[in-house]
Amino acid sequence: MKIKTFFWVALAAVSGLTVWAAEPDLGPIPGNPPGMKPLTSHRTPADRAAKEFLHGVNLADYLEASPQYFGRGVVVEAGELAQIKKEGFDHVRVPIGWHHFTGAAPEFALMPVIFSRVDFIVTNCLKNRLAVMINIHHFDELDRDPAMAKGEFLAIWRQIAAHYQKFPATLAFELDNEPHDQATTALMNPIYAQVITEIRRTNPHRTIFVEPGNWGSIGELKNLVLPPDDNVIVSVHCYDPFYFTHQGASWVNEVLPTGVVFPGPPPTPLVPDAKLKLKPWVRDWIKKYNTLPTEQNPSSPAAFAGKFKYLRAWSDYYGRPVHIGEFGAYTKGDQASRVHFYTAFRQAAEAEKLGWCIWDWSSGFRYWDKKNNRPVPGMATALFGRKE
Numbered sequence: 001m002k003i004k005t006f007f008w009v010a011l012a013a014v015s016g017l018t019v020w021a022a023e024p025d026l027g028p029i030p031g032n033p034p035g036m037k038p039l040t041s042h043r044t045p046a047d048r049a050a051k052e053f054l055h056g057v058n059l060a061d062y063l064e065a066s067p068q069y070f071g072r073g074v075v076v077e078a079g080e081l082a083q084i085k086k087e088g089f090d091h092v093r094v095p096i097g098w099h100h101f102t103g104a105a106p107e108f109a110l111m112p113v114i115f116s117r118v119d120f121i122v123t124n125c126l127k128n129r130l131a132v133m134i135n136i137h138h139f140d141e142l143d144r145d146p147a148m149a150k151g152e153f154l155a156i157w158r159q160i161a162a163h164y165q166k167f168p169a170t171l172a173f174e175l176d177n178e179p180h181d182q183a184t185t186a187l188m189n190p191i192y193a194q195v196i197t198e199i200r201r202t203n204p205h206r207t208i209f210v211e212p213g214n215w216g217s218i219g220e221l222k223n224l225v226l227p228p229d230d231n232v233i234v235s236v237h238c239y240d241p242f243y244f245t246h247q248g249a250s251w252v253n254e255v256l257p258t259g260v261v262f263p264g265p266p267p268t269p270l271v272p273d274a275k276l277k278l279k280p281w282v283r284d285w286i287k288k289y290n291t292l293p294t295e296q297n298p299s300s301p302a303a304f305a306g307k308f309k310y311l312r313a314w315s316d317y318y319g320r321p322v323h324i325g326e327f328g329a330y331t332k333g334d335q336a337s338r339v340h341f342y343t344a345f346r347q348a349a350e351a352e353k354l355g356w357c358i359w360d361w362s363s364g365f366r367y368w369d370k371k372n373n374r375p376v377p378g379m380a381t382a383l384f385g386r387k388e
Contacts, residue, residue: 026310029317030222035189037228039319044230049207050321052131052170053233053355055383056091057084057367058326060360063117064137066100070117074363081124083368084361087375088384092125093325093357094118095137095177098156108155115163126168133209133325133357134160135174143181150191157195165202173199174209174235174325178216185213185223193227200229209235209323216325218307221314235325236311241303243285244341248332256282262329262337263344264289264299305348312352324349324356328365331376339378346383358383 061073084092101114118134125132136142136156142149157175164171175195179188192210199206208231212220216237226232239245241262248258257272269290272278278286289299296302315322327345329338342358349356362368367379380386 026219026307029313032222033225035225038317039230042319044319045205046207046231046233046321049172049231050233050323050355053091053323055089056093056357057089058093058095058357058360059121060095061363063094063096065097076121078124081128081130085128085130087380091131091133091357093133094121096134097138098136099139099141099152102152102156106151108152110156110159122171126170131170131172133172133174135177137177139176142176143179143183146183146187146191153191154195154198158198161199161202169205172207172209176211178237179211179213180215183213185220188213189225196227196229205231207231207233209233211235218311226320233321233323235323237326238304238307238324239327241299243282244299244333245329247330249330258332260289260299261334262299262341263294264297265291301344301348304345308348308352308354311354322354324354326359327356328359330365335377339382342379342382
């Protein structure tokens with residue numbers, strides 16, 4: 001996910017994060033570049049592994065931060081992993097800023113402290129029979145110049161793979177979170193292949209997750225080329241409808257108006273604050289949101305349901321499981337609308353047999369209310385159909 005907590009806001013202002021563009025019409029399943037061949041079997045190790053990653057949660061804003069910020073955001077205790085399992089989640093995704101803890105080139109030796117922190121989460125997940133996925137998160141140098149940062153990227157994964165080579169199969173590796181900017185899908189394809197080869201030296205049977213470029217967008221699947229490795233799962237991120245899920249978020253270039261409900265249209269038309277200098281396409285979205293019926297409204301399941309059908313068709317054609325590694329709605333939205341959104345999103349994903357992982361456990365898009373030690377009202381019903 002893009003930057004979300006208080007200590008990231010200044011960085012967001014400096015880096016000039018932009019609102020995600022809407023996905024284009026996806027159309028029929030594309031013929032990916034020649035190097036991407038469909039797998040001949042749909043009963044692969046990746047298919048079996050995908051069954052362990054159906055209903056997940058991100059431990060957001062915890063281990064992504066550089067050393068000076070550790071402990072100033074979310075803090076995770078061992079008992080929370082047991083609670084995550086009790087709530088009904090079957091896996092945890094752990095965003096990690098490994099690159100903040102490397103030494104000098106060419107070894108880029110990782111500091112023991114980061115392994116200690118990650119081991120704490122991994123071992124407690126496994127103890128509670130939770131599958132767990134660890135990744136590299138916010139590696140900005142890789143996004144700015146993939147060729148220049150490739151050596152460090154490979155070195156980090158070489159060390160991670162060696163450290164975890166004897167861990168159970170329910171620990172998975174995700175190579176890179178939301179590649180973007182210069183880290184296009186086309187540029188990342190050969191880099192991913194190199195990293196997978198490196199990991200396979202010590203982890204021949206480890207499940208690996210790979211995201212396409214443009215922030216892990218569904219529309220980039222058409223450019224993805226994977227090696228003929230049958231234990232690779234493709235992960236995409238989906239925050240549609242963005243103007244609902246990110247309303248009031250301070251880390252985007254232009255703060256989006258609050259008061260957007262799900263599903264639309266609203267009972268009273270939304271009139272944005274005149275002080276918000278909204279782009280024409282945002283104003284056009286608001287106009288459609290105010291006027292179109294629910295089945296056509298941009299703040300409704302219409303924003304994502306068709307994309308999930310595309311994911312299912314793409315997955316079936318290429319023999320590659322697809323996982324939705326991030327989705328969620330910021331807590332600036334009203335809670336009733338958030339519950340409606342999570343319910344509809346989860347149902348649409350599961351209708352296409354797609355695993356999902358919410359952003360996040362207890363931060364700005366939270367499922368868990370730490371103050372009151374309980375799920376945020378309505379969230380257990382939305383995600384698990386459980387009475388509250």
